[in-house]
Amino acid sequence: VQLVESGGALVQPGESLRLSCAASGFTFSTYHMSWFRQAPGRERELVAAIDNSGGSTHYANSVKGRFTVSRDNAKETMFLQMNSLKPEDTAVYICGATRRWSIAGNLKIYDYWGLGTQVTVSS
Secondary structure, three states: OEEEEEOOOEEOOOOOEEEEEEEEOOOHHHOEEEEEEEOOOOOOEEEEEEOOOOOOEEEOOOOOOOEEEEEEOOOOEEEEEEOOOOHHHOEEEEEEEEOOOOOOOOHHHOOEEOOOEEEEEOO
């Protein structure tokens, strides 16, 4: 089983990035997927979640209207389009897979995790 994130970079405030999470080794289409982020010294927090079909999504208030989560089950990949990036978005972005749909950000329900990709927003 693998979840591999990519697309992180150093960008300036106001710019955009698109992150990808490529899955392998499990039946991607049966798992709900989420993006979390973790900044130094802070707890891992839920950024966005998408159900297994892609029909339902959830966003943290801090990113609502700026970030969009999507998935392509045929390509076993989840995406996070991040627009109007702010310095406070700086963190390692990590994808997780779970069989249990939840918007509470409970880390314990996640079966698989990636290692993360660094996003730095700075002028």
